[in-house]
Amino acid sequence: MTAIQILLIAGLALSAIYVYLKFQSVIADAIILLLFIAAGIIFVLFPQLTTKIANKLGVGRGTDLILYVCIVFFLFVLIRMYARIRKLEQTVTKIVRDNSMNAVVKNEKEKARN
Helix, strand or coil: CCHHHHHHHHHHHHHHHHHHHCCCCHHHHHHHHHHHHHHHHHHHHCHHHHHHHHHHHCCCCHHHHHHHHHHHHHHHHHHHHHHHHHHHHHHHHHHHHHHHHHHHHHHHHHHHHC
């Protein structure tokens, strides 16, 4: 197994753990985003560095390495968005359920008065 395979599997495993734990820390998200931005700036300033790193990891070209990293990053973003959507769906369901129950109780009280 090459180093890039290990890193990509680790990235995917971390994404899976993230989903499992539903980690909601804004600070962790900001740190991850800043790390990717810093890496992007470094790779723009020193493009030959990506090829050197890629060769050490067992990838032929630096461009391929960037593509693999972007795939893992976008997977993280997708998972994060999915988790937020699920949380919103649960919140809306709870609000609608509570609203319905309150309406039933209110109707029962009105019927009891009449």
